Amino acid sequence: MIGLPSLRALDGAPGPRIWLAAEATDMRCGFDRLAQRVQSVIGEDPLSGHLFLFRSRNGNRLKILTWDRDGYVLWYKRLEVGVFKLPRITPGDSAVELRASELAMVLDGIDVSKLKRVPRYERAAGSNKNDLQRVMA
Incomplete structure (x- = not known):
């Protein structure tokens, strides 16, 4: 039986991105048809190895499509009671990128739309330790 990749595997630096x-x-x-939707709706390459999430109209079903070396893998989960609590999506956006931890919370029944992410420092590419010291001064 194939399971979802672990958070550790997904959170790795060059790892797959997750699109909803x-x-x-x-x-x-x-x-x-899901691969077609990846291209037309999300605007990504379905063969990229990223994870692509799709929800049902009533929110109790979720499919995840990804490419694994020599073929597609499709996970499908149906909740017997309740719905998946997905992050809010800005009107006009065709997709939103999730973090591995957010996907894990969605699958575990946590309402990520009510979570508040606190601001964190994110180092810009190409910056060095001196840049950080100037910001902290």
């Missing part, structure tokens, strides 16, 4: 399609998707879609 903003609009509901027909859960009858299979590998090929």
